[in-house]
Amino acid sequence: MIRKTTALAAAFLVAGAFTASAQTTGDWVLGNYKGAGYWFPGIIDKIADGKVTIRYDDGDKETVAMGNVRPYNWAIGTKVECNFKGKGDWYSGTISSLAGEKIGINYDDGDKETTRTGRCRSN
Structure with a gap:
């Protein structure tokens, strides 16, 4: 029963995160x-x-x-695109760490970077 209630609560929170303003x-x-x-x-x-x-x-x-x-709903594991090393091109990756505006990215091509949230976007 606890597992089912926890799963329902988590689903409600996730759904609410996308509909709240x-x-x-x-x-x-x-x-x-x-x-x-x-x-x-x-x-x-x-x-x-x-x-x-x-x-x-x-x-x-x-x-x-x-x-x-x-x-703001970014968390470890969220797919984002980031401006790799600030060079102007956007590359897909997954958030590997978050500390305020400091964000770690594991890019889909195998590169890794620690950057700032201002160099990233989601769709």
Whole structure:
């Protein structure tokens, strides 16, 4: 019974993570930068009139509709794309470690890197 209850609770939490919206200034979120379909991490600077202003981890800032923001849900094992060594090209990989904005990536081609969340995105 405990195992079943734990599994249901975990499923509820995961489902809720994808449907909840940003609530508070200072929340770490993922924003759909310029509506391009990629989700970048950042902090909410302001919420007003159904819009959210995000200060992205790479330094960019953008005001978007509430629907273009979702809770930060990256964890070890999450698939992401990162700008390898900051050279401009995006490569697929899996998060291997997280410590605030410091993120470890195991790239699909076998390379590894420790970088910053501002150089990564998810889809």
